[in-house]
Structures are given as C-alpha cells and as structure tokens.
Amino acid sequence: ALAQEENVLVIAIPGDIETLDPPFSRFQRSNETNLNIYDQFFRYGSVDTGLGYSVADTGTIEGASVESWEWSDDLSSIVLNIREGATFNKTGREVTADDFIYWFERAVGTESGTLWNVNTANIASWEKTGSHQVTLQFSQLSPWLFFLFRDQSQGPMDAIEAQANVADDDPWAARWLAKNDVGSGEFYVESWEPGVAMVLRANPDYWAGKAFFDQIVLQVVPSSADRALLLREGEIDIAASLSTDELAALEGAEGVKVLTVPTRNQMIMGLNVTEGPLANKLVRQALSYAVPYDDIIEGIFGGKAKKSAGPVPVDGKHHDGSVWPYDYDPDKARELLAEAGYADGFEFTLDIASGVTTTEQIAVVLQAAYADVGVTMNINLQTAAVFGEQLGTLGHQAWMRDLLWYVDDPGYTGVATFRTGGITNWMGYSNETIDGLIVQMNGTLDEELKAELAREYQRIVSDEAPQLFLADMPFEIAMRDDIHGYVQLPDNLLWYWPLYRE
Amino acid sequence: MNAEAAGEALLRIEGATKRFSLRQRGWRRQQVVALDGVSMTLRRGETVGLVGESGSGKSTLGRCVLNLLRLDGGRIIYRGREIQALPEREWRPLRRRLQMVFQNPVSSFNPMMTIEEALLDALRQVPELDHAQRRQRVGDLLEQVQLGARFAVLYPYEMSGGQLQRAAIARALAPQPDFIFLDEPTANLDMSIRGQIINLLLDLQQREGGPGFVFVTHDLRVLRYVAERIYVITQGHIVESGSRDQIFHAPRHPWTRALLEASSIGRRDRRQASGSDGEADISLATSPEGGCRLLARCPHARERCARETQVLREIEPGQQVRCWRAEELD
Amino acid sequence: MLDSMREWGFFLLRRFGVFLIALFGVSVITFTVTHKIGNPVYLLVGTRYNQEMLDNIRREIGLDRPLHEQYLRYAGNLLQGNLGISRFSYNPVLEDIGRRLPATLELSSWALAMGVLWAVPAGILAALRPQGRMARLADLVARTGVSMPGFWLGLLLIFVFFAELHWFPAPLGRIARSIGPPQYVTGWYSIDTLLAGDREAFFSSVSHLILPALTLAITTSPSTLQITRKRMQEVLQSDYIRSARAFGLPGNKVYRYALRNTLGPVITMIAMTYGYLLSGTVLVEVVFTWPGLGLYAVDAMNHSDYEPIMGVVLLSSGFYLLVYLASDIFNALFDPRVRTEL
C-alpha cells in the first residue's frame, strides 16, 4: 500500500523512454530521464524571472557530483573534487574517483556521445589524484567544459555495478545499462513498464536535499490531443510535447497554466548545398527572401516566437541582428531567381519528420509562398528514424526541424553546424573563411574579439544562406497551475527536482 | 428422311467411357462411371434420339463429344478423324462444325449479354463475315427460328423459356454446323410450347444439307416426331437401339418398355414399380462386379440376371438389345 | 469413425502445410519491405557517430550481407522460436510481444465480442423485418461505422464520455494507476482481476476497456452485420425453412433452424474480423494509450527497428491465418456438406 502523504507528479509523455544509458541517449525522453537520475558533473545556477518560473543562468556554474574545482594557472588542466558522501541510489555505494575514471574509460570504449563531449572539451587525459579527486589535462583551451559537462550524458555511474553486468559481446554493459539505472541523481527508477509508464522515486539522501515529489510518474500517452485533454481534466500534472495549437487551446483552461519561455530554439530549413539549384547561393537567398516570416510568427506561433536573424539565436550570446538581410520580399526573390537563371522556377523536395504539427504547418506556408515566386516545393513526410538517417547521410534536398543551441556560444554552433564536416552540418556546407572564423572564435576567451568574429561569421552565413532561419521559438510547457518551481534549462529538458505543488 | 440412304457416317462414337471422381477420401478418390462403353453412329443429316432417365449419362456423352469433358476411354470419330484427344487449340476450328443446345434454355444464356451479343459471340468463329454481315445474319437466324429481329436486343431474363430455347437453337445454327447435340431441348419447357421447338427442329431437318442431330430426352414421346433411330441409355450403358418404329412398336428391353409406359396417359402399372429405390440410387455410384445393372428395378429379373453381365446383341436388323430375356418378353 | 479420424488428420495436415507456406510468404515480403525503411544502425551509435562506427555496427549485426542471406539467418532463428532482439530497447522481441500481446488480445477480443453481440442480432432482426426500424438503425450504424475512421470515433468518444460526461475513466491504459495491474495469470486484466477476486480492479479494467472496444466494435462490425443480414434473408427464403413452417414448427424453432444455417459464413466473417482486429487496433491503441502490439510496432517503425516490426507482422498474419483456419475447421464440423468435401 502506498503511503498516504506521498507527493506524486504525473507527466504525460508522447513515447517511451528509449534508454537509461546516458551516453547513448539521443532523444528527448531519455535525455530528460537521464538528466534526473544521474547527477551531472556541474549544473547551472538559476534566476527567478518573476514570471512564475526560473531560468538557468548559463553564467553561473555550480557543482553537482563535482563539488568544487581548480583550474591550473595556464588553464591547461583542472582538478575536480568529487562530492563526498554522495551515494549511488541503487547500491548505496559512495561515489568515488574510480567511478569518474570508469566513466571516462567507458566514454572512450563505447565511442559514444560522451566521447564527443570529451573531445570537444579538448580533454587529453584524466587521472585519479585522490579517492575523491580527478585531474583532467587539456590539449588546448577548453571553452565549453562546463557547458558540456552539465548535460544529461555526464553523470557518474556505479562502476562496480556496471562491470558486474558486462557480457562477452558487451564489455561496457551497454545492454544492461540501457534498462538499468546506476546513477546518483535526484531520482531513481522504481519501476518501468515498457510502453506504459516509468515511475521514478526521489533520492532521499540527495546531497541538495530530497525533492518535493516522492514519485514521478512518466505516463506514455501517444496522442497529443489526449495529453492536452488529460491535463485539462486534471488527470495529469504536466503534458509534454504539445503542438502550438493544443497549447493555445489550453491557455485559459481552468486549472491549467502554459509557460512560454524564450529559448535558443530555432526553426530551421536546411538546404543541401552540394547539388542542383540549391547549390546556387542566389537561389538560397531568393528562398530566404520568399519566406513570410511575420505570417509564420503571428499565425503559427501566435506571436510568441521571435523573428530569427541569422545563425545565432536572437537571445544568444553575441547575436547581431544588423547583418541579417532578409525580410519577406517576394519581388526580390523573383529577381534573384531570375539572376540565378531560374526565372521559370525549379522544383525541390522538403523532407520533414512526420507527426510534428508545427513543422507541417510551416512547410505548408512555405510551399505556398514559394509557389508565388515560381518555385515548386514538394513536402515529403518521413518517419523519425528515416528522417534522422537522411540528415546524417545528406540524403535530403532540404529538411526542416528545430534546433536547440543549449551551449550559448556561436563558436559551438559553428563547430557543430557550419564548419566543414561538422556533426550537424546536414547541408554539406563548406566555407574556408567560416572554418577559419570558427577556429578563431573558439581559440579565444576575449569576449570582445569573439563578438567581432561572431559578427563576421553571422554576416557570411546569413549571406550564403545554407540554412533558412524561420523563427526563434519559445519553449512552451503546459501544467496544472498548482505546480511551481519550474526551472527552464537551456536544453528544454524538464528538471523534476525543483518542482513542487502548492 | 431415310436413315439407310444417308450414306457415310458423320460421327461415330466407339466405346466411350467417362468416370468422375466424386469426393476425396484422404488421398484416394471415389469414382462414378457415367459412361461405360457407349457406341453410336450418326449419318449426315440424320437425327438420332438418345433417351434415358435422369443421371443416365446423356449430357455426359454430349459434353464428351463436344470436348467439354475429356473421355477416359473410347473414341470419337468425326468425318473419319479421331477428335477425342485433340488439344483445345486444335479443337477450336471444329467448334463451328459441332454444336450443342443445352437442357436449360435460361441458364445457357449469359445473363449479361443480349441475344444479339450471344449470337455474335457464336458468329465470331465465322471469320469470313464482317461485322455488318454478322448482324445481318443474326437477324436472319432469329427469323429462321421464328423469333424475329426484335428479340435481338432483349436480355435472357426478358424472354420466356420457349423463346430462349429457340434463340439457343439459332445460336447453335449460327456457324452452320453439321452436327448439333440437342441436350433435352424441351425438358424445361411446358408441354404447351414443347411442340414449337420440336416443329422447329422438324423444319430444320427438312432442309437439304442440314446438320445431323443427336436429340437427347428422357421423354420418349417427343422422339416419335424427330428421331430416325433411337438409343436407350441407362446408367452409362446403351440397353437398346433401333429404328423409331422398332423402338416404339417392338421394344424389346424391359427398361424401354417402362419408359414408354411412363410417358403415356393412363397406361401404367405402378404397383410393380413401388418398393425401394434406395439400392437403385446407390448402385449408380459403383460399377457392379457382374450381373444386370437394372436388376434391382426390373420386374422380370431372374436368378441368371444377377450372375451374368449383359451384352448388347443384335436381335433384329438394326435393333440391338442388352437383355438375354428380350425375346421372351413379348 | 477411424476413417473420419484419418480424414481429419489429412485435412489438418494439409491445412497446416498451407499455413506454413503462407507464413513463409508473409515473412519474405515483410522482410524485404522492412529492410528498406531506413537503417537501425543509427539507433546503436548514440548521438555522435562517424562512418567507421556505422560500418562496424553494420558488420556486427550482419546488415552488410546480401538481403537473402540476412533472410536465411532470420528464418533460421525464427524456426528456433527466436524473433531477434529489438535494436532499440535491447529486449528480445518475443519477450516484448509476450508482454504486449495480452493487452491487444484482450482489447480485440472484447471488441469482437461487442461487435458480434450487436451485429449478429441486429443483422438477424434486420433480416426478419427488412423495412423495420431495426433494419434502418442497423443500416445507419453499419454505414456510419464503415465511413468513420476508428481513431476519430475514439477521440469523439473520449471527448464525450470522458471529458464532458465523465462516465468513463481517462484514456490512460488498461487499469487505474492507483489500482495497478493485477497478479499476472492470463495477462487479461479483466480476467486476472476477477481471478484475484478484486471487484474494484475488475470494474476499473472493464471501464477502461469499454470505450476502445466500442470504437473497434462499431468500425469493424458492419461487415458481420451485413453478412448476417444477407445470409439470414437467404435462409429465411429457403425451401427448408418454408417446409419447417409448413410442418407447423413454432416460430422460435424455425428461427433456431434458420440461425444455424446462417452461421457458416457469419463465422468466417467473424474470424476474418478477429484476424484483422489483432493488427487493426493500432490506431485505437494510440488514441486510448493502450499498451498493445500496435503501439509497439508503430514505435518500432519510427525507429526503423526491423525485428519488432517483423515480429508483429508475422504474429498478426499468423494469427489471421490461424483464426481463418479455425473457422474452416469450425465450418467443417458444423456443416456436414463441407465435412464430406474435406
């Protein structure tokens, strides 16, 4: 029987949690769960906005599983002091330097996403320098260490437990860890009925104190209309992943509140610049001019989004809107098309992942707008997996999705997206000047210089237009109005620990 | 017309045998012998009657002759040529020569086709005509069977049985065949219109170069008008054959007599016939080891009948009987 | 008796052979199609990957082999009852299916039962009084059911009966969360709760079942209704029913006769509906958050996870072919004419 006074938070999520193994976590659901059951190295501090929620302050880094740290003077190494007395949820073992070392070894061994973090943070080696101390050496300046090592993939795992569950063909226990949690975070998995629900229980000994909610129920509700309806009827406390229309419908419903939080989330249309008409810069510019930006923002986002202005989100660091040339100007678009030799237009296909209403709606608007300038755009729906795979293999002519820049740094965006061969460079884009600018940006801690470089970077990317920046979207989440304490993290993941009911 | 004068045989059936497998038991099949060594000869322009009760194998014979079914044994010789084993492709040119009129006039027409379409379908095998000529011919044919061109546009369900049977005859005549197998063309018609069909056939017989007919019926009465020679069949066996006069005036086989009696008003003796038919029906299903097949139904049966398989033997010139007591029973 | 046992033996043997061949066909086609819907290796590499990692994994799980070789391997495993593992959850597909099958079976069986309980009597009544009110109603419901997508009807029902009237619980799975699943016996909550003797749980599970089952019943029963009606009409006009009445058999007896004679094709149709339902629940499962096979397969589809898709497709086809076979056997048992044709 359940204790009478349990505080339970019910969150409706659209699909099941994919994996409990942080390095392999790549979708929203598992990212969020892992964020809450593993205790990351660092975390952001937060500030209250006075609007009923707080936002993470990316300027303040706090310790989490790492209690404190010391840079070497030349910034070439760092000593991490591991929080003493923290224990793993399932085994009660204390978290030690060995678990951290295992974590780094596993990152290398599995070649997983964490290795990318390790490499991107320019970490050259790691060493146990005390029972609760690890020292990292950098190969070069590491501008993003804290930003990267706060994400959901960065929590120490119980090395002994993990090693106890390896298999011959699975030396890193990837199979076992996918279904079992060995974290020291705010919550741990109490039960998991695949496809139905996962129940998390609060860690009573969490170093920062036990969470308000004893239990978090992650209830799978695949139909978004259902999620909205359930929230309205008070059957659940929070509904994840609602479409803008559903959120709009919930606004004003009794007992429900919708938080609208500015983020660095951009709706982007990427163009494959390696072949066909889209390889022509003029064509890409024309397409950029042919977008009815205001209609999209007003109509589809109900005025809650902001007009994008280039590769750096408008709320991002070093954003400079002055170098952004585009506004809705179909005549200009036609001119450019004619100049490019496509006066009679051309045809291309836009791929989008199925089931995302907002993307579909924008695609439809674009289709009509492009038709006005003589360009035929076909819309092709793909399953999420196929869509993702096509991105990686440059299989699209054009794609549309939102991209969230959770590291607030133009250099980071550049490395990932606009550098030749960047991991999210799904355009096949390559420009030596840009590559050089990115290296320069990431090689300096001088923010003024960085701003200078960033302006040039934004000017070129805007001009070359390998991506169309359609809108800077806010993050919206709907919950019962007695749920408080929401903290907006830069990656839009929901952090359960600070939430409480009043 | 005189049978003797008609000359060379148009169609000869020799020892035709046909078996049907009834149902499957495990991997084995059970068989019915529908035709058991039937022989028959038809001369040009001659009409031969084939009479027998229901299930005796009349239709089966027709279907075998027209290659709608394959014979299991025996031969069918048309104008000196063996045709029973020809493949379908080689058979097709013969189709216009050998025709058939079916028992049930309504079901023998495609309900989705008008009479004209049905006749045109039959005329497709007359390549020498163009479309206009074929339509012309459809009109002529309908006229010939006394229907008139206005029936051309009707669908089968809009016509009476008698009219349809005439259309069926027109269809059989369409490609100018020299043989028509008439499978009980009057069986499904009312007595009052049966005569129309018979008379129509009589008219056709009168014409020079007209086709030869095998006229199948279970009612001897109608054969009196049309047939020159008559074969009596039961259970896949011919039990008696002879000229019309021989069969009508001097029937020798008890079965023939029974048939004759059954078809006349007020002259039957039913008391003898009563009894069980259970055995009789079942006996059809298997070929008996020996003895007369009509044993169970024959009022004249003797002990010898049960032992001895009967053979067809000539008892008078042109008359053959399959009964050893034929001479006694007068 | 012995003879007929042998006949039955042959019959079953033949039909089972056919069943296996059909299943083989299904597996080949599905295998070919599923292996064209993207690539599961992307699931296995985490967020940051390069070509080399992809190639390694592809080699490891054998996706670099020619398709027919892959199929042979799959079929070999299949014969040993191994449906492979999900690349996504690392669970053996058989286990996943085993967990979800009862949910789907329970839902589709309830839907079938509800559909049959409505459609067969309605069809009979409509046949008895072709111009009557029941006939009109049956017509209306049948035609509405036919032209209404199931998920839409489901949403409508949820809206009306949950959101507005609050007659039914939230469309959140199979049983109230506060009650929790019963002790596993059959996997059917409606039965397991009964076995556990838990009234409250039983009512909860049933009330969760009703709306989704109703949705499915309405959308799938029209064919049963039509065939019952048509067949019943035919039977009622048959000579043997006329003779039953001519010999003074009372109405109820005559209708019992007629019913019996109506049953053959109706059973076949019901079997086909049942076979269809096992996979036809997909959309309704989505709408009612029903943790069944359909949801599982849709998820797998969205992740290009071959094995679960294959597993579900094979299972559904197998189930379809089996119930179809069962209806054949039933008809053979029931109808002496079919029996002799075995």
Next chain:
Amino acid sequence: MLAGEQAIPERPSLLQRMMRANGPMRVRLNIGLLLLIVLLGLLAPLLPLHDPVRPNPLNRFKAPSLEHPFGTDGNGMDVLSRTIHAIRTDFALAISSVALGIVVGAPLGALSGYFGGRLDSVITRITEVFQGFPQILFGMAVLAAAGNTMVNLVLILAFYNVPVYSKMVRSVTLPLREADFVQAARVAGNSPLSVVFRHVLPNTLVPVFSQLPLSCAYAAQMIAGLSFIGLGVAIPTPEWGSMIQLGANQLVFGKWWASIFPGLALFISVWLLNNVSDLFGSLVVRRA
C-alpha cells in the same frame, strides 16, 4: 409468329434504366446526388471557392462564417473548398485503387475459380497471404520505405483490394464453371481465356459493385489512419481522411468544423454509393 409484335424502342442504357428504375424519387435522388458530388468535384476548380491549398497562417481555425462557410483548418485553408476539392482526390484514389484491385484481383479470381486445380490453390494461397498482412502496419512500412506518394498509396490500397476482389470473384466463378452458359460459350468457340474474360467476369459484376462502396470507404479510412500515424497523403493535398485527422486533435477543444465536414462528406458519399450500388445490383442481376 407471335401476335402483336411491334418494333420496340432502342435498348435504354444502364444509366437511363437506373434513372428511370422503378422507384421514382428515392432512386433518382441517390443517383442525382452522387452525380452532383462527382460533378462538384470535377468542376471544383471552376467554382468560386477559395484556393484549397492556400494557407493563411493568420486565419487558422476560424469558425464557420459567411466568408468560410465550413470554417478554416489548422493551416488557415478554407474547409469548404478543401472538402469539395477533396472529392477529386478521394474519388481518384478510391477509383484507381479499387480499379487496380479489381483489374488484378478479378481476373485472378476468375482464372482461379474457372480453371481450378493447381492454379486455383496457388492463387488462393497468395490471396490468403495478402489478406493476412496487418494492413495499417504494412501500409506504414511500405510508405516509410518507399515514400508517401500518391502512387504508393494507391498501390497499398490496391494491395488490400486485390485479395478482396479475387476472393469474391472466385466464389462467384466457382459455380459458374459448370454453368450452362459457360459451356455454351465454349461451344460457341471461345478460347478458355475469352470464356473467362468475356463471359465469366461480367457476371461477377454485381457482387463486385456491391463491394465498391465499402472499398471506397475503406480507402478513405486507411488514408486517414495512415495520416494519423504520420504517413498519409502528402500534405497539403485536400483529402477527406487526412482532413479528418488534421482536424481531429482540435475536435476535443471545440473546433469541430475542420474534422466534421470532411467526415460528413465521406459519410454521405459512402451512403450514396451504397444505395447506388444496391440499385445497380438489382438492375443488372438477372431477374428470375
């Protein structure tokens, strides 16, 4: 010769017969309405309607008004115009998929039923396999693998129709094999294939036609279902099923029009088709 024969008028066409078929109003009404719907679809581009694929993001989910009698949908498109234009898509989809199903299925069934034997068992087995496929799942897989184009959609729908029609035609053909008129057709010199195609097949029309409305409804339902899990007809093509699904989520928030109107259109069309096919059946079928 029969008495009182006169020249009779030309045979009226089937349509004429249907129009004048013995139920004065009801029947004519059904055919008339169905024709009207088809006509509406055909003439849709000429009618004074909004552009069916012209989105207006500033005018989304607007309730029915004079300007938009059926309101607007989530893309701000005019629901009335889309509902009418969808007639083209839906009829085209239904007709082509059903036609394909019939064109492939009916001959298969006829051949199978007519020739029997090994051919029959092979065809029957194949159709059983086809039918055994879990339809939505398989449809999804195919669309996911080959793209959600109209052609693929038609192929998938046809895939389900083939066994339906082949089975039906087979069951009608089986007794026809021994039918006198089929034998008569052989005697008339038809080759086996021409017997099947000219004589047997036309006689399976009635059951085939009675199945038609179901197939059409089914096509729309399938498309709606596939749209629901994300892979239906390419957006923003006006199509009832996907319109129903697009509007479905807002249905529960009181914005009923985007979903209800296309639903009604589908319902009415299926209803009329049902009636007309019944009527067709009663006219074509041979009267006893």
Next chain:
Amino acid sequence: MSLLQIEGLQLQFRVDRETVYALRGVDLSVGAGTRTAIVGESGSGKTALTLSLLRLLPPNAQVKGSVRFLGRELLTLDEAALRQVRGAQIAMIFQHAQAALNPLLPVGRQIADVCRQHSGMGRAEAWERAVEVLAATGIQQAAARARDYPHQYSGGMAQRALIAMALVCEPQLLIADEPTSGLDVAVQQQVLALVEQVVARLDATLLLITHDLAVVADTCDQIIVMYAGEVMETGATAQVLERPANPYTAALLACFEQTDEARMPFIPGRTPDMRQAPTGCSFAGRCAMTRDICHQQRPQAVEVAPGHFSACHFAQEVADA
C-alpha cells in the same frame, strides 16, 4: 361437405414496386376424401395457391379472399392455431425435396422434430417414430439412414423422407407439389405410388400439383386446371380429360395426345404478363376461339355438367365439340 373451400383468392407479389398478380380470384373446393389434381403450366400459380393456404408466402405477398378448411378461415387464423393446422391437419410435400430438407440436420432429427411438435412425444420416442415412418416409406436400413444428412440422400430418398414427415403427422389433407419433378422415371413411379399408398393409409385427402396430365389421369379423381392465376376448369378427371369444356384444357390435352401426325401439337403464343392486372380472359391471346368478348370480359365459371365447371364464355360449345 368440402374439406377445403377457397373463394375469391387473390394473391399479389410486390417486386421492385411492380405488382405480380399471381392469383386472380380463385374459387374452388376440394371434397373430403378426394384426390384432386391441380394442373397448369409453369407459373400459373399452382405453388402460390398452396402456399397461400397455409400462409407460407414470402413477405412481399399480399393475399385477399377466403380459405376455409373444415369451416375455419385460415387466412385470418392466429399464428398458434395456424401451427396446429400446419403439419398436423394439412401437410405439404414440396417440389425439390432435397432443398426442402435442412442441410445441417440429420434427416431423422427433422422428422422427429415435427413429430414432437405435434404429438408431445419425448426426444427418444420421437426418434423411434421417425425411424419407423422412414422405414414405412421404403427406406432401407432406416435406423442408420435417419442419422444421415440430406445431401447423403438421393432425390428419391429425399422425397420419401419428406413424405415420411407428412406421414408422421397423419394429416387430413396432403398437398404434394410436383413431388416427382427432377426424379427419374422409375423413381417417379415409386414416389407417386408411395403418395397414393400413404393417402390411402391415412384416409386423407390428396391435393396433387403437377403439370403432367399423364400423372393426373392415373392418380386423381378430381382435376383443377389453372392458367395464369385463374382456375380454368374443374371437374372429375374422367370428365375433364375426355370432354374438356375449356379451350385451354383442350389445347393442353392435345399436346399430350399421341398422334401419328408429322408435327407436334402446341399452344401458340406465350403466357400473359403476370404484372398486368387482369382484364378479360387470360387465355384470350392464345385461344383459337377468341372473340371480342374474351378480351373485354372475364368469363365466369359455368357448370357444363354436374360437378364440371369451366371458366369460358363458350364453355358449353367447347364441351359439346
């Protein structure tokens, strides 16, 4: 007293908003203990007539008139009472015996059901009785065959089974609707003989429907000639066959005559369209004697000899010819 008295019986079928006038005012009476034949061409309404007696018509039929059996009006009798008449007092055997038996039930069971219905016997007892009557109709090994299904019976046996069913109720009136059509010649004889035998044994009245005059001549003492839903002539068999008083009967008889003429006799023309409401004599279109009056006025039945009626404007003329 007549056992069965039919007056002004009209029967219409509604088909697709058209009306088929199947019976157009039939008057006749069947005396107790007679063996009466109803003859007529196919579609003349013979079956329809018998079905309307017991109200076994399909739902699209409308009946008017009066049918009195032993003084009781059958057309308005309530269902329960009617059930007592069906089977128990009037039994029917149908045209296609095999189709008239339920294919899914063993033959014996069907007979036993009827038996239980009318006698209140128990299951076992009824079964024994069923076997007994089956045996009585000449089916060998009746106990075993009773367990068989109709499709395992031959046509003749099925007909016997139906007769057995009629026998089991011991009715006063036995209606046999073409009991021999579709059977082979020899079996026809046996079945007819069996019917006669059963009627004799039960001391029942027989109403035999046929279109075979040969059968009539042999079996029946009374004859009713029907044409296009009307009764053309009634009378004792000998009278009617020897001195037909109606041109239709005469023409029909001519078709059965064995002549030595070269051509076969027939009645020209076709039966009238039953969808037209009757005016005048229905045989007028095909009759050699047709005059104007025949087209305009429906002939009333006239008694040309005692007990011999004919519906013809020239009945006497024909009779005397």
